[in-house]
Amino acid sequence: MSENVTPTVTVLTRKARQGSDRPSLFRLLLRDRVAAVAAAILCLVVLAAIFGPILLGDLAQRQDLATRNLPPLSFAHGWEYVLGSDSLGRSLFARIVAATGTTLGVAVSAVVVSALVGSIWGMWAGFHRGWRETVSMRIADVIMSFPSLLLAVVILYVFNPSAANIVLVLAITRIPIYLRTARADAAELRSRMFVDAARNFGTKQGTIVFRHIVPNVLPTLVTLATLELCYVMLAESSLSFLGIGIQPPDVSWGLMVAQGRQYLADAWWQSVLPGVAIVVTTVSANVLAAWLRLATDPGQRWRLQQKKRRRRLIATAGARG
Amino acid sequence: MWTYLRKRILQSALPLVAVVLGVFVLARLTGDPSKLYLPLNATEQMRADFAERNGLDRPIWEQMGDYFLGVLRLDFGESLRTGENAASMVLRAFPATLQLAGVTMLLAIVIAVVIGSWAALKPNGIADRIVSFFSMVAAAVPDFWFAILGIWIFAITLGWLPTSGVDGGAAVWVLPIATLMLRPVGVLAQIVRGSMVTVMGQPYVKVARSRGAGELRVVTHHALRNAAAPALTVAGDLTVSMVNGAVIVETIFGWPGIGKLMIDSILQRDFAVLQAAVLITALAIFALNIIIDLGYALLDPRVRPASGSRRSSRPGAHAEAGTGAERRNENGTEKKAAAHV
Numbered sequence: 146m147s148e149n150v151t152p153t154v155t156v157l158t159r160k161a162r163q164g165s166d167r168p169s170l171f172r173l174l175l176r177d178r179v180a181a182v183a184a185a186i187l188c189l190v191v192l193a194a195i196f197g198p199i200l201l202g203d204l205a206q207r208q209d210l211a212t213r214n215l216p217p218l219s220f221a222h223g224w225e226y227v228l229g230s231d232s233l234g235r236s237l238f239a240r241i242v243a244a245t246g247t248t249l250g251v252a253v254s255a256v257v258v259s260a261l262v263g264s265i266w267g268m269w270a271g272f273h274r275g276w277r278e279t280v281s282m283r284i285a286d287v288i289m290s291f292p293s294l295l296l297a298v299v300i301l302y303v304f305n306p307s308a309a310n311i312v313l314v315l316a317i318t319r320i321p322i323y324l325r326t327a328r329a330d331a332a333e334l335r336s337r338m339f340v341d342a343a344r345n346f347g348t349k350q351g352t353i354v355f356r357h358i359v360p361n362v363l364p365t366l367v368t369l370a371t372l373e374l375c376y377v378m379l380a381e382s383s384l385s386f387l388g389i390g391i392q393p394p395d396v397s398w399g400l401m402v403a404q405g406r407q408y409l410a411d412a413w414w415q416s417v418l419p420g421v422a423i424v425v426t427t428v429s430a431n432v433l434a435a436w437l438r439l440a441t442d443p444g445q446r447w448r449l450q451q452k453k454r455r456r457r458l459i460a461t462a463g464a465r466g
Numbered sequence: 467m468w469t470y471l472r473k474r475i476l477q478s479a480l481p482l483v484a485v486v487l488g489v490f491v492l493a494r495l496t497g498d499p500s501k502l503y504l505p506l507n508a509t510e511q512m513r514a515d516f517a518e519r520n521g522l523d524r525p526i527w528e529q530m531g532d533y534f535l536g537v538l539r540l541d542f543g544e545s546l547r548t549g550e551n552a553a554s555m556v557l558r559a560f561p562a563t564l565q566l567a568g569v570t571m572l573l574a575i576v577i578a579v580v581i582g583s584w585a586a587l588k589p590n591g592i593a594d595r596i597v598s599f600f601s602m603v604a605a606a607v608p609d610f611w612f613a614i615l616g617i618w619i620f621a622i623t624l625g626w627l628p629t630s631g632v633d634g635g636a637a638v639w640v641l642p643i644a645t646l647m648l649r650p651v652g653v654l655a656q657i658v659r660g661s662m663v664t665v666m667g668q669p670y671v672k673v674a675r676s677r678g679a680g681e682l683r684v685v686t687h688h689a690l691r692n693a694a695a696p697a698l699t700v701a702g703d704l705t706v707s708m709v710n711g712a713v714i715v716e717t718i719f720g721w722p723g724i725g726k727l728m729i730d731s732i733l734q735r736d737f738a739v740l741q742a743a744v745l746i747t748a749l750a751i752f753a754l755n756i757i758i759d760l761g762y763a764l765l766d767p768r769v770r771p772a773s774g775s776r777r778s779s780r781p782g783a784h785a786e787a788g789t790g791a792e793r794r795n796e797n798g799t800e801k802k803a804a805a806h807v
Contacts, residue, residue, distance in 0.1 A: 290481040292709035303495040420611030427606035
């Protein structure tokens with residue numbers, strides 16, 4: 146992702162960053178402590194989703210009535226009960242890790258599908274204007290004017306609530322967001338001077354789109370997608386919580402919250418802890434999105450650098466004095 | 467004014483019809499209600515009778531035509547579950563949701579404006595950081611989990627509040643409202659803060675200060691009025707998502723509102739009630755958006771309807787400002803930009 150973004154940013158901000166050490170996106174991230182922590186947490190979550198099932202084996206399914214409803218931090222029966230166990234004696238830690246894969250898989254696929262479809266559609270509509278734009282925007286209006294959760298409930302009730310269908314439903318309800326943003330940006334860029342110039346030089350339409358429109362819209366869309374990851378994760382959790390999302394025996398964080406609900410009085414950790422996992426992940430995605438918005442915007446990026454540089458100057462000045 | 471309203475109504479009529487049509491078709495795809503309402507050993511004849519009695523044996527476009535003709539005569543059909551008039555069931559559930567959503571939105575706007583402006587007074591100050599952090603967390607917390615957390619702490623552990631239900635005075639309102647308010651407060655506070663930071667740097671605020679206006683007066687009379695427009699746009703979007711929240715909150719707290727009614731009628735294939743509920747909800751959202759548009763014009767003379775038709779022909783202008791997405795984006799950028807100055 147960063148390889149795609151960096152060159153554009155370099156071109157656009159060469160003047161703004163003249164004389165600076167021109168740090169890469171990654172080094173910029175390391176400088177912002179909060180954003181770096183958020184990125185690290187997200188990496189950890191992704192790693193857990195990929196390697197968790199391999200490392201933990203069938204621990205998430207292993208039932209043991211002797212160890213049921215153990216509170217968190219009870220090590221008497223082994224390390225795997227660090228987060229306690231559920232009413233069937235399954236390790237809560239292993240189940241949360243197992244659910245990471247489902248939750249993240251659904252959310253990421255939905256974001257990728259909706260971002261791709263919405264962005265391409267939106268750029269197409271914004272680039273051509275006219276009836277294509279009008280029709281696309283009306284379709285977006287129709288989808289947006291209806292509460293997405295209800296739409297998802299109806300659709301998932303018709304077609305079975307399998308993971309693929311959940312992805313599809315979430316993607317459909319989120320496409321208008323990208324469609325509108327991409328359309329607005331593309332429509333605005335199309336009338337810019339540099340696009341006019343390119344057209345006057347006889348550049349082919351395809352080249353204009355890929356050289357001049359796409360690179361300028363991309364940072365906004367990437368940021369939007371990061372933010373959307375948070376929203377889609379919440380939506381999937383809500384659906385699973387209502388019983389029309391991920392179905393048992395599969396696990397997702399939302400489903401775990403729902404399953405633990407009936408044991409709230411005796412074993413609060415069963416539904417509280419999976420929720421903590423959701424919150425940590427969504428907040429991290431939010432923080433990273435806020436940072437990305439700044440870092441990928443050529444007009445704003447200098448702020449990230451300037452602030453730090455000034456702080457360092459003050460620090461060195463203080464040390465000298 | 468009327469030209470503008472007519473334009474707006476025509477523009478929104480299409481989504482409205484499309485939504486009702488979509489739900490009509492989708493609801494019929496959920497399966498045969500006779501499987502749910504007749505005993506397992508019902509004969510083919512009984513099933514056929516059931517379908518005929520409820521008009522389910524005819525082609526779907528005929529059903530649809532009948533339905534729309536009925537709606538025009540304010541006849542929304544009857545519930546399969548209770549045989550009651552669907553419209554009266556919906557209208558009975560509607561006030562419960564309306565009260566909940568109304569109180570929540572009002573509280574959310576007041577809280578968001580207060581903490582958003584407070585944060586904007588000193589960008590990057592301690593208050594700003596606290597508010598920014600909490601508004602972001604509030605927007606990122608799953609509402610159903612927050613509700614369960616509330617039940618666990620305040621109902622089960624402390625025993626201060628009831629776990630669910632509607633009887634019991636003010637106490638029953640606390641948890642549903644707190645849950646429903648979470649997201650709107652978080653999102654709105656960020657927006658208000660962002661636009662307030664921008665507005666407070668404008669020349670007219672300096673002028674007001676130079677003429678000796680107190681800080682409170684500057685905020686309430688000069689800054690807030692100008693900062694309110696983006697917040698209002700987002701508030702419109704939030705009301706749509708409020709229905710999402712209402713479904714969750716009403717299911718968890720057993721609130722007899724429209725969200726619970728919709729979920730129940732979907733699960734029980736009660737088509738008429740579902741359609742009526744969807745139609746009335748869509749109408750309510752539609753009416754609210756128009757009110758918000760008018761409020762927008764009230765706040766900002768530049769968007770008064772006289773120039774409305776001209777503006778709305780421009781891309782990304784007022785008519786599509788209901789989208790909020792682009793607008794929110796700008797504000798977000800603005801917000802972060804200011805935070806790092």
